[in-house]
Amino acid sequence: VTVTxxxxxxxxxxxxxxxxxxxxxxxxxxxxxxLVVLDPTPDCPAAPVARDQIVxxxxxxxxxEALADRADALTFEIELADPDLLEQVGDAAGVPVHPxxxxxxxxxxxxxxxxALAERGIPVPDFRRVDDAADLEAALDDLGxxxxxxxRTGGYDGRGNAPVASxxxxxxxxxxxxxxxxxxxxxxxxxxxxxxVQGDGERDAFPVVENVHxxxxxxxxxxxxxxxxAVRARAREVALDVxxxxxxxxxxxIELFERDGEILVNEIAPRPHxxxxxTIEGAVxxxxxxxxxxxxxxxxxSTALRGPTAMVNVLGTVxxxxxxxxxxxxxxxxERGVSLHWYGKDEVRPLRKMGHLTAVPTGAEEGPTDQxxxxxxxxxxRDALRFEFAEEER
Amino acid sequence: VTVTxxxxxxxxxxxxxxxxxxxxxxxxxxxxxxLVVLDPTPDCPAAPVARDQIVxxxxxxxxxEALADRADALTFEIELADPDLLEQVGDAAGVPVHPxxxxxxxxxxxxxxxxALAERGIPVPDFRRVDDAADLEAALDDLGxxxxxxxRTGGYDGRGNAPVASxxxxxxxxxxxxxxxxxxxxxxxxxxxxxxVQGDGERDAFPVVENVHxxxxxxxxxxxxxxxxAVRARAREVALDVxxxxxxxxxxxIELFERDGEILVNEIAPRPHxxxxxTIEGAVxxxxxxxxxxxxxxxxxSTALRGPTAMVNVLGTVxxxxxxxxxxxxxxxxERGVSLHWYGKDEVRPLRKMGHLTAVPTGAEEGPTDQxxxxxxxxxxRDALRFEFAEEER
Numbered sequence: 001v002t003v004t005x006x007x008x009x010x011x012x013x014x015x016x017x018x019x020x021x022x023x024x025x026x027x028x029x030x031x032x033x034x035l036v037v038l039d040p041t042p043d044c045p046a047a048p049v050a051r052d053q054i055v056x057x058x059x060x061x062x063x064x065e066a067l068a069d070r071a072d073a074l075t076f077e078i079e080l081a082d083p084d085l086l087e088q089v090g091d092a093a094g095v096p097v098h099p100x101x102x103x104x105x106x107x108x109x110x111x112x113x114x115x116a117l118a119e120r121g122i123p124v125p126d127f128r129r130v131d132d133a134a135d136l137e138a139a140l141d142d143l144g145x146x147x148x149x150x151x152r153t154g155g156y157d158g159r160g161n162a163p164v165a166s167x168x169x170x171x172x173x174x175x176x177x178x179x180x181x182x183x184x185x186x187x188x189x190x191x192x193x194x195x196x197v198q199g200d201g202e203r204d205a206f207p208v209v210e211n212v213h214x215x216x217x218x219x220x221x222x223x224x225x226x227x228x229x230a231v232r233a234r235a236r237e238v239a240l241d242v243x244x245x246x247x248x249x250x251x252x253x254i255e256l257f258e259r260d261g262e263i264l265v266n267e268i269a270p271r272p273h274x275x276x277x278x279t280i281e282g283a284v285x286x287x288x289x290x291x292x293x294x295x296x297x298x299x300x301x302s303t304a305l306r307g308p309t310a311m312v313n314v315l316g317t318v319x320x321x322x323x324x325x326x327x328x329x330x331x332x333x334x335e336r337g338v339s340l341h342w343y344g345k346d347e348v349r350p351l352r353k354m355g356h357l358t359a360v361p362t363g364a365e366e367g368p369t370d371q372x373x374x375x376x377x378x379x380x381x382r383d384a385l386r387f388e389f390a391e392e393e394r
Numbered sequence: 395v396t397v398t399x400x401x402x403x404x405x406x407x408x409x410x411x412x413x414x415x416x417x418x419x420x421x422x423x424x425x426x427x428x429l430v431v432l433d434p435t436p437d438c439p440a441a442p443v444a445r446d447q448i449v450x451x452x453x454x455x456x457x458x459e460a461l462a463d464r465a466d467a468l469t470f471e472i473e474l475a476d477p478d479l480l481e482q483v484g485d486a487a488g489v490p491v492h493p494x495x496x497x498x499x500x501x502x503x504x505x506x507x508x509x510a511l512a513e514r515g516i517p518v519p520d521f522r523r524v525d526d527a528a529d530l531e532a533a534l535d536d537l538g539x540x541x542x543x544x545x546r547t548g549g550y551d552g553r554g555n556a557p558v559a560s561x562x563x564x565x566x567x568x569x570x571x572x573x574x575x576x577x578x579x580x581x582x583x584x585x586x587x588x589x590x591v592q593g594d595g596e597r598d599a600f601p602v603v604e605n606v607h608x609x610x611x612x613x614x615x616x617x618x619x620x621x622x623x624a625v626r627a628r629a630r631e632v633a634l635d636v637x638x639x640x641x642x643x644x645x646x647x648i649e650l651f652e653r654d655g656e657i658l659v660n661e662i663a664p665r666p667h668x669x670x671x672x673t674i675e676g677a678v679x680x681x682x683x684x685x686x687x688x689x690x691x692x693x694x695x696s697t698a699l700r701g702p703t704a705m706v707n708v709l710g711t712v713x714x715x716x717x718x719x720x721x722x723x724x725x726x727x728x729e730r731g732v733s734l735h736w737y738g739k740d741e742v743r744p745l746r747k748m749g750h751l752t753a754v755p756t757g758a759e760e761g762p763t764d765q766x767x768x769x770x771x772x773x774x775x776r777d778a779l780r781f782e783f784a785e786e787e788r
Binding site for chain 1: 396397398399400401402403416417419420423424425426428437442443445674678679687692693695696698699700701717718719720721723724727728730731733734735736737738739740749754756757782
C-alpha cells in the first residue's frame, strides 16, 4: 500500500455514521483522510464532520455500491453491517474491506465467535449452545444458576444479554429459547478491556483499562486498570492472541473479565469501542486514528498512555424520547482538564449514549493525578449536565 | 451566554477557511460546535471538515451576510478580514464578532498595533514611522543599521518584513517608502511566543515556547522554551498585559523576543497561531478548542502542557507551484509519537505551509523525552516526506 496525500485525501467509506463514525472523521481529518458514511438517518452524527453522507440502509446494495465508488477502503462502525453484501460490493469495486467480512460474520454470531476463540485456546467462560428448554436446563445444571444468556445475533449495548436462573426467566426476557448462547456467570474482580489493533504486518494493543457497567451499559472507564502487572501482561497477551484469530486490519474492542488473576474473553467488537474513547486524550494515538491508519495500511501509532485518564459516558437521563437539548455545558466545561464529546444525536432516549467526558491531569498543583480522582472530576462534569426540554428554550 | 447543545450544534461563522479554519473545525466538533467558513477558494482546506463553506471573497458583503445568518458568533482566521464590514454585518444580524473588529483594525496596521502596546507600557522594540527617504534616514540613524522594516499593512508569513540598511535597500524590497514601520533589529537570544486567550471574564496564557524562523517563516516550535523561570514568568505577564490591551474574546498569538532576560513584543495575531499548533497534542486544551470556547463565551480549558513537545512545519519544498501530492507518508508515520497534520491544499508552492508534524514522548523506554530530542524525531518524519509530481502517480 502506498498512500499519497493531495487536496482530496484518501477516502474511507464507512458503513454507519453514529458517534464512532463521527470520532473517526475527527481523527482522520488531520491525516488528510476523508470519510464518506452510509447511514439511514439523515444528518447522522458523523455527517457534519464527514466529507459526505449517503443516506441509505446498511443493507441497501445500491447505496453500498455508491459508497464503494467513492472509497479507497471500506470499513464499518456497527456490527449490523451485512458481511455478504460488503464482500460482494467490495470485490466488484476492487475496494478492500477491513476488518474482513469473514471476521464480521464470525463476530455477529456470539456462539460462533466464542467457539472460534475457544478452538484457538483463548480463555473464555464455559458456554453452551441453547435452542430449547432441554438445552437450557442442561446448561443451567452444568454452569450454575443464574447463568448469562445472550441472543446469538442482533444484541448491542446489553440489549440481548440477561442473567437467567430458569426456563421461565429466559422465556420472559427472550420470548423464545432458540438461538441462545449461555455462559457461566463470571464472578469477576473487574471488568477490563483492551483495544487491539491489527495493522499491515504489525499488531499492537493499548494498555488494559477498567470498566464499570450498569444494566449492561458501559458507564465509566479508568485508564490504566487498577490491577497488577501480571494481569496487565496477561491481558495484553490474550488480546494479541485474539487479533491472531481475526482476519483483516483495524481496531478491535476486546472485553475481558479479570477473575482470580486470570483473564477471560467476554466479547469482541470488530471496531473502535466505547471503552477506548479514553484514548483520544489519554493515549499517544487515539483508537480512531489507529483504525484509520490500520484500514489504509499505514504504520500504526504508539499505543502508550499519556497518563492516567478517566472517561464517563453521558447517557440519556430522560424517561421517554424527546428532541436532544443539553444544558449545563458551562458547568461541565469549567471542570479543569475535562474534555466534552457531544455526539450530535437529534433525539435523547432513556440510557442512550449521547456523549462522553474525559478527564486528564492538568499538572501537580492544579488537581487530581490518579485515575480515581480524575473519575470524580469527570463525574462532577457529568452531573452538571442536564437534558432540557427544547421547547422551554424557545 | 448560555449554550445549549442539540443535534445542530452552535455554529461559528469563520472568515477564512485555510488550515487554521480546518483545525478549528476539527477541535470544535467534539464540543458539538459546527463551522461554516467563508473562503474564495472552492473546497478550501476547512471545507471537508466544516458543516459548510460559503464561496466568496472576504470582503463580499452578501457572502458575509449569508455567513452571519447561519452563525451564533462570527470570528476570523486571517487578518485580511475586513473589520468595517464585519462590524456592520455583525451589528445588522445581531451576531457578536470576536475578537472585536476594533482589535482587528488595530492589529492590521503594524504601526497602530505597536503604538497601542507602547502606550500601555508593554515593552516593544524602539520604532519609527517612515513615509519617505528622510524619515528612513533619520530612523536608521536612531535605531542602527540594519533595522527591521515592515509594511504597516498587508504582510504575512514574513512577506512585507525585511532588514534594511539604506534607502536603496528599502526601495528595492518595498518599491516605495510610504507606510513603513521601522524597528530596532533585536539581537535576541531566542524568538519565543505565547498563545494568550481572552474568555468571558477570564484570561489565561499557554506556557512560553521557543520558535525557529528562517526567511521570516516559522519552521519549528519547542515546548516549553529552553529558558529560565524568570523569563517564563515575565513572558506570561507580558502576554496577559497584551490581552488587556485587546478587545474581544478569542485566542491571540503573541510573538516575543527574549533579549538579556527581558521580553519584547514583536507582533500579535488575533487568532490561533502557527506557534500554537503544538497545543493540539502538547497541551490539555488545544488553542483551537480554546478559541471555540472563548468566542462562544464558554469556560476556558486548562493551558497546562502535557509534556515536552516539538512541532515542525511541512513547507512546500518545490521550485514552482504544482498540484499537491505528498509521498513518504508511511515513513513519516512510522516515527513513534509523531502526529501528522495535512492541510489538504490543492497546490504546493515554494515555502507554502502544507502541513505540520508534532512529536510527543511515548514512555521512558521507547524514545526521546525532552523537546530537543523530540524535534529530531519530528525532523526525521519531515525528511521522510516528499512532494511528488501527481502526474507520475497516474
